[in-house]
Amino acid sequence: MKRELSYGATALKKRAAVRLAVWSVPEILPTALYGVAVAHATDSFLAGQAWQGIAWLGGLVATAFLGAAGSHQVYGRLGELVEPLRDDLVRRVVRGALRTGDDAAVARLNRQVEIVRDTFAGLVLVIRNFAVTLIGVLTGLLSLAPVIAGFVIPPFLLGFAASLAVLGLAAERMRTSLQADEELAATAGMAFGGVRDVTAMGAEEFAERLVGRPIDNQAEAERSLAKVAALRTLCFAIGGWAPLLILLAVGPWLVGRGVSTGTLLGGLTYVLIGLQPALSTVMGALGDSGLRYVVTLGRILDAQPPTDPARPVVESRGHQVKLRGLTFAYGPAAEPVLADLDLTVTEGDHLAVVGPSGIGKSTLAGLICGMLAPTSGRLLLGGVPPSELSTERLAQTRVLIPQEAYVFSGTVRENLSYLLPDATSSEVAQAVEAVGAGRLVDRLGGLGARVKPNELSAGERQLIALARAYLSPAPLVVLDEATCFLDPEAERRAEEAFAARGGTLIVIAHRISSALRARRILVLDGNKAAIGNHTTLLRTSPLYRELLGHWQPGSDRIQPAS
Structure with missing residues (x-):
């Protein structure tokens, strides 16, 4: 009381x-x-x-x-x-x-x-x-x-x-x-x-x-x-x-x-x-x-998560992602979405995460980016739990682009440089060109043109968000089906741009081609997980083979397993 x-x-x-x-x-x-x-x-x-x-x-x-x-x-x-x-x-x-x-x-x-x-x-x-x-x-x-x-x-x-x-x-x-x-x-x-x-x-x-x-x-x-x-x-x-x-x-x-x-x-x-x-x-x-x-x-x-106001804010060392026995459930009585997951994503890695719908792929992205806290186990970002990082440091370490991309009313430049306000014009132009958003920026009227979010398609909003993430200083990029509204060619160009950008790329795969481009693939299968490259997983993961079987060449996307 x-x-x-x-x-x-x-x-x-x-x-x-x-x-x-x-x-x-x-x-x-x-x-x-x-x-x-x-x-x-x-x-x-x-x-x-x-x-x-x-x-x-x-x-x-x-x-x-x-x-x-x-x-x-x-x-x-x-x-x-x-x-x-x-x-x-x-x-x-x-x-x-x-x-x-x-x-x-x-x-x-x-x-x-x-x-x-x-x-x-x-x-x-x-x-x-x-x-x-x-x-x-x-x-x-x-x-x-x-x-x-x-x-x-x-x-x-x-x-x-x-x-x-x-x-x-x-x-x-x-x-x-x-x-x-x-x-x-x-x-x-x-x-x-x-x-x-x-x-x-x-x-x-x-x-x-x-x-x-x-x-x-x-x-x-x-x-x-x-x-x-x-x-x-x-x-x-x-x-x-x-x-x-x-x-x-x-x-x-x-x-x-x-x-x-x-x-x-x-x-x-x-x-x-x-x-x-x-x-x-x-x-x-x-x-x-x-x-x-x-x-x-x-x-x-x-219901608020416990905090320790006396605990000093610590700084991370690098941006390596390490999960040890990580378990997460939405509520005390709910079944775990992820259970006892061990994973290490080294700096510079390119990881694709695949699995049926609702298996916990977006939940994993939220955990890595510090938006969710593990129910048990440990998740370290640069050797430090994300909850112990300052807000500024966390923003400088990772950037997450969700499926529903955020675009606000303002100029094109303001939208693109939101995560790097002091970006030069050449840096903005390089980001736009790299992810393939140049034609869209020209159609809108250039970097000084006003953006009306309700007049943009879902794919156009994703292109703006991708250019924003590419321009950000964060070395760890998490794309949570961030290209699902783009055609396969546009998706390829964007993902290859992030892979060549430097740093670490984690892609929640929407199409099988995203997994094939990755250096490693994480397959989530209920309370189990398998990791390896395409060749290894074809031999060791029945679910991966099943997901490939649900791939339709015309759509080039992973269909949910029934």
């Missing part, structure tokens, strides 16, 4: 929080004045000075307009405070999903982030209103009769402090209840799914015992939550009702010592209209929205 509260407190350390506090000041004035106005108006009416009493009440109405103006500004400042928090959570969820491949990230992004955002905004408003009310009431009571404040404020603060203490207990029991509910759902679903087998085998008693324990745990968790609700009621009785009862009990004693009837009524007004509703609201919000905020934010933060 401390982690979640600390995260929320960090989000408040911004200028927007200061502006929110400043615009809350106008609301303090009507809160502080209404008890005083009621006291003076009551005394004026009792003394027969009706117009003076009406003037006090009119002043109270006037200050209410001032408070309304402050409230209007508060909601604008609230957006400045809450939206950056939402943006940070979205970045955390997306970053965690890219590193772990967790399928539950979609639920966190669409639902849990919005829950945290909404509950955080509600909590900020409620706590702000509570602080405004408390400061206003304390100011009013001290100006009206300090002795009344001495009877009212201590039990109120005691009740509020007790409710905060109960909140931590409530959060823990809420988590226990959620875990018990999930366990019950899983166990009951398993029992219901096998009801025919249970009946056929006469295993009713076993099934009853199997489901009985989660039911008992769920019932105990709900009883624990009910006890917490009873404690919250007791806290409200101490903070909300005790001040009122104390003030009524000592009323005759106060009147006997010179406190006027209006002053006593003003004190009661502060309790009934100010303190009691404020305490009820803040306790309800903390007990409802507060718990949802803590539990939901905890789930988001728990």
